[in-house]
Amino acid sequence: MRVLLGVLLAALACAGCGSDGAQQSARVDRFDGTRAFAELRREVELGPRPAGSPVLRKLAVRLKHRLPRGHFEAVPGHPGLRNIVGRIPGKKPAVVVAAHYDTKDLPGFVGANDGAGGTAAVLELARALAQVDRLPGAPALRFILFDGEEATDDSRAFERTGIRGSKAYARAHADELRALILLDFVAATDMRMVRESSSDPRLWRKLRGAAKAAGVERFFPPGTGGAITDDHTPFLMRGVPSIDLIAWPYDCWHQPCDDMSAVSEQSLDASGEAVLRLVRRLGGT
Numbered sequence: 232m233r234v235l236l237g238v239l240l241a242a243l244a245c246a247g248c249g250s251d252g253a254q255q256s257a258r259v260d261r262f263d264g265t266r267a268f269a270e271l272r273r274e275v276e277l278g279p280r281p282a283g284s285p286v287l288r289k290l291a292v293r294l295k296h297r298l299p300r301g302h303f304e305a306v307p308g309h310p311g312l313r314n315i316v317g318r319i320p321g322k323k324p325a326v327v328v329a330a331h332y333d334t335k336d337l338p339g340f341v342g343a344n345d346g347a348g349g350t351a352a353v354l355e356l357a358r359a360l361a362q363v364d365r366l367p368g369a370p371a372l373r374f375i376l377f378d379g380e381e382a383t384d385d386s387r388a389f390e391r392t393g394i395r396g397s398k399a400y401a402r403a404h405a406d407e408l409r410a411l412i413l414l415d416f417v418a419a420t421d422m423r424m425v426r427e428s429s430s431d432p433r434l435w436r437k438l439r440g441a442a443k444a445a446g447v448e449r450f451f452p453p454g455t456g457g458a459i460t461d462d463h464t465p466f467l468m469r470g471v472p473s474i475d476l477i478a479w480p481y482d483c484w485h486q487p488c489d490d491m492s493a494v495s496e497q498s499l500d501a502s503g504e505a506v507l508r509l510v511r512r513l514g515g516t
Contacts, residue, residue, distance in 0.1 A: 262352075262359055262507045264500025270351035271418060271499065275343050275491055281336035282379040282395070283311040291315055291378075294332060297354050298374050299361045306399045312378040314396045317357050321371035324409035326513050328356050328372065328506065331380030331396070331415070331462055339487050343494045348418030349476075350376055352503050359507055369514040370409060375400060377462050389460050401465035410434060410513060411473040413463040417502035418494040422478045424502075425454035429467060430474035438474060441508035447501035476502060 274280070280287040291313065295301040298317025306312035315332070318325075330349025334342035341347075357374040379395030412434075417424075426435045442451040456479055463473040478498075483489040 262500060262503035263355055264496050264503060266358075267351045267355040267499050267503055268418075268494075268496040270354055271343065271347045271494065272491065274347040274350060275341045277341075279337070279340055280332070280334045280342065280346065282309075282333040282381065282383075287333055287378075290332070291376075294350065294354065294376055298357050298376075304400070304403075306378055306396050308399075309379055309395050312395060314378055314400055315376040317374040319357075319361060319365075319372040321365065321369045321514070323371055324407055325371035325373045326510060327375055327408055327411040327466075328353055328510060329375040329377060329397075329411060329413050329462060331378070332376040333378055333381055335381045335485050336383070337485060340485065341490055343490050344416050344418050344481065345484065345489055348416065348494060348499055348502075349414040352414045352417055352499060352506070355503055356507055356510070360510060363511065365514060372510065372514070373408075380462055390464070394460070394462055394465060397462035398465045401469050401471075405466060405469035405471050408466070408471045411463055411466045411471055412438075412506055412509065413461060413473065413475045413477075414502060414506065415461055415475060415477040416479065416481050417476050418499040419478050419481055419483075420493060420495040420498065422450055422495070422498035422501070424451050424476060424478040425456050427457070427459050427461075427475045427477055427479070428455050429458040430463065431467070431472040434472050434474045437512065438476075438505060438509050441512060442501075442505035445504040445508045447504050450498065450501040451505065476506070 277286055295315050300318045303313040330353045332350045334346040353374050377396035382389050382393035384392045439451050442448045461475050463475045466473045483493045
């Protein structure tokens with residue numbers, strides 16, 4: 232009886248494992264959608280979080296401590312704004328996983344999808360990837376939360392008063408990067424995400440392949456949408472292959488309805504699973 236029980240427990244422990252243990256590793260290292268969605272909720276409960284506000288600066292301190300080797304980088308020309316950067320060492324040039332953590336400066340706007348979703352995904356991806364055994368020669372990873380993505384003046388070109396943190400980081404560091412993966416609108420209920428047309432086609436194909444391998448390909452159907460100026464744009468302009476995960480159009484864009492009723496743990500988990508698999512493929516782990 233004792234021997235049979237031991238055999239049964241061993242079989243259960245290895246259920247679903249392939250001969251190389253790949254599925255077991257994926258289970259151990261997978262993106263934790265429940266943890267990420269709890270972080271999304273915590274940020275929404277803070278209320279509006281526009282760039283430079285006391286509530287955002289307080290949040291930034293907590294986010295910095297959640298990233299590996301987290302630190303602040305000032306945004307030149309914009310006093311009070313700061314990007315948050317985490318790192319996992321590796322070979323240069325680095326792969327970047329990024330989002331923006333500010334919200335549009337509108338009364339009552341809490342940015343559940345537009346701000347909190349991407350931020351929560353980056354934190355969970357950083358946690359998961361920090362636990363993965365990496366091969367010699369794997370690229371360095373950077374996790375960046377951009378400040379000042381939202382425009383301060385909608386009557387002027389978005390490129391002039393928005394994407395402030397990403398423009399500054401691209402100016403300073405683009406030559407150190409091999410690819411950038413931006414997570415923007417990644418948590419909307421019933422999310423379906425096609426390629427934003429300025430996103431690098433080759434890197435997007437790899438994302439869709441990663442989504443298929445992770446079992447979440449239905450969230451990333453074939454097709455191409457319109458071009459969107461976003462935090463990936465300054466990097467594309469400097470020759471860094473970049474993609475923008477943004478499910479567009481989004482009915483609650485810059486509307487009070489961008490709250491917990493507009494987002495889904497399932498969508499956030501699918502986005503995270505796909506990007507986790509993509510980053511691991513890019514890093515050869």
